[in-house]
Amino acid sequence: MRFMTRRDFLRTGLAAGAAVAVPAASGRAAGANEAIRLGLIGCGARGNVLLSHFARIDGVRIGGLCDPDQRRLHSAGERFANAKRWVDLREMLDDDRIDAVVIASAVHWHALATIWAVQAGKDVYCEKPMSHNLREARLAAAAVEKAGKIWQHGTQQQSDPMRADIRRFLHEEQALGKVLSVRANRYAIRPPIGKRDAPLPIPEEVDYNLWLGPAQDMPLYRNNLQYDWHWDWNTGAGEMGNWGVHILDDVRNNVLPGNVGLPRRICGGGGRVVFGDAGQTPNVHFVYFDTGSVPVVLGLSNLPAEPGSRQPSPHTGPASGYIAYCEGGRLECLTAPWAPGQAAAFDRDGKPIRQFSGAGGDVRHERNFIDAVRSRNAATLNSPIRTAGDTTAWCHLANVMARAGRPFSRAEAGKVDDPSGHWDGVLEQMAELLRTHDLNMESDALRLSSLLTVDSATEQFIGPGSEVANAFLKRTYRAPFVVPTVASAHNRGPFPCA
Numbered sequence: 001m002r003f004m005t006r007r008d009f010l011r012t013g014l015a016a017g018a019a020v021a022v023p024a025a026s027g028r029a030a031g032a033n034e035a036i037r038l039g040l041i042g043c044g045a046r047g048n049v050l051l052s053h054f055a056r057i058d059g060v061r062i063g064g065l066c067d068p069d070q071r072r073l074h075s076a077g078e079r080f081a082n083a084k085r086w087v088d089l090r091e092m093l094d095d096d097r098i099d100a101v102v103i104a105s106a107v108h109w110h111a112l113a114t115i116w117a118v119q120a121g122k123d124v125y126c127e128k129p130m131s132h133n134l135r136e137a138r139l140a141a142a143a144v145e146k147a148g149k150i151w152q153h154g155t156q157q158q159s160d161p162m163r164a165d166i167r168r169f170l171h172e173e174q175a176l177g178k179v180l181s182v183r184a185n186r187y188a189i190r191p192p193i194g195k196r197d198a199p200l201p202i203p204e205e206v207d208y209n210l211w212l213g214p215a216q217d218m219p220l221y222r223n224n225l226q227y228d229w230h231w232d233w234n235t236g237a238g239e240m241g242n243w244g245v246h247i248l249d250d251v252r253n254n255v256l257p258g259n260v261g262l263p264r265r266i267c268g269g270g271g272r273v274v275f276g277d278a279g280q281t282p283n284v285h286f287v288y289f290d291t292g293s294v295p296v297v298l299g300l301s302n303l304p305a306e307p308g309s310r311q312p313s314p315h316t317g318p319a320s321g322y323i324a325y326c327e328g329g330r331l332e333c334l335t336a337p338w339a340p341g342q343a344a345a346f347d348r349d350g351k352p353i354r355q356f357s358g359a360g361g362d363v364r365h366e367r368n369f370i371d372a373v374r375s376r377n378a379a380t381l382n383s384p385i386r387t388a389g390d391t392t393a394w395c396h397l398a399n400v401m402a403r404a405g406r407p408f409s410r411a412e413a414g415k416v417d418d419p420s421g422h423w424d425g426v427l428e429q430m431a432e433l434l435r436t437h438d439l440n441m442e443s444d445a446l447r448l449s450s451l452l453t454v455d456s457a458t459e460q461f462i463g464p465g466s467e468v469a470n471a472f473l474k475r476t477y478r479a480p481f482v483v484p485t486v487a488s489a490h491n492r493g494p495f496p497c498a
């Protein structure tokens, strides 16, 4: 059966935003011995790494490459001379010789590319974060489930066998007793991205209409088009969506007991300080997640410990990772997605009682996806769509805290009833860090949202302050690159503002 292609879809006018029921795609189900032909969407740094990983898996062929940047397309094409090249992903998706796609474009494309791909009958490996905003994550999840396709999130550390060891240790063996609280961290220095006087000229080799896709067309004042889109709300989700997503995925999947979806309440703040560049997303960020059981506090900073230093900001625990505080001690885990995992457990006196060493998730994660493509069993995926959707939603909710808030006030922040004490700890560390950069936390440069309640049924904030915050859960699209509403196959029902 021929599936509904993107062109058919656009021709029917269904993509314009009305709720649509898309027929489940059949696609070509690859048999056990048949090669799986992959198409890469986004031939940047990560896309090239993924090509190398997938090319190492038996029975995988790199069948297609797509990038609106001709230079990048050409350079990936030199590595895979037999792969067909496209500038427009819609044409790749229309090609029946591509079975599955790998999405490693900038974040603003992830959800729409996922939706178009599954509707065109392709399975999808999608880099993190799976969406630019919360609403899109839900729509993409609904589309994947409706189409019955295999979809994996690029949080590759979940395929490092160490993660399963940690789950066993904490939850099955209950080796440290109950998990009481979590402190999560992302502390790493990043440089400013420049602030030009005149808008950045778009390189001639880039088809900018396709590069922009769903994002708004507005002048850019940073120095580079590629990669630094992360730090612009129009195209990225900041460090929270870049690294926070890996760390929160570890916390949610491996540490939190039971089935925690969205946090019940959330408070947080942050801002972009010191850099004086054209970026918008926070380079200091602090968030309290009330999960209803284990409180989670995350601290994030891209500033050095002091001006000119090569040391990251002071923090408790690993620079990227988490500490799980438990009745019988603590577990510290480093989250470095491409490296073999490392973690250690300590008893209540601080004595090491167990070391964990992983084998890394690279290639294993890609193989886990390919195995599911062959078996058609999504239950075997290590980073499936719903888990990805919830983790990504945590990041988006955290970002809203820094965008919707008012100027930071210590007195307001002190009203948060965090039983773990980590919230006060992270605020003190941030205040100390900013002092070394000659900044007072109580300034307009930092925002703070009040403690907001999240309604998990509607996936919206409710109560005082919710109206402003809810506006950040979705975006305005640049036609015709509109994320369509999809009659939800999600058991939480359709997203209300779809």
Ligand SMILES: NC(=O)c1ccc[n+]([C@@H]2O[C@H](COP(=O)([O-])OP(=O)(O)OC[C@H]3O[C@@H](n4cnc5c(N)ncnc54)[C@H](O)[C@@H]3O)[C@@H](O)[C@H]2O)c1
Binding pocket: 041, 042, 043, 044, 045, 046, 047, 066, 067, 068, 069, 072, 087, 089, 104, 105, 106, 107, 109, 127, 128, 129, 154, 155, 156, 210, 211, 212, 213, 226, 227, 228, 242, 337, 338
């Ligand atoms: N899992 C990991 O460890 C890991 C590591 C690095 C990056 N990533 C993720 O990978 C993604 C890409 O990151 P990057 O560092 O390679 O960024 P990048 O800017 O170097 O590359 C993105 C590429 O996407 C291309 N692109 C833009 N619009 C496109 C379209 N419509 N069709 C096809 N290609 C398009 C760009 O031209 C660019 O070449 C991001 O989501 C990032 O978060 C994941």
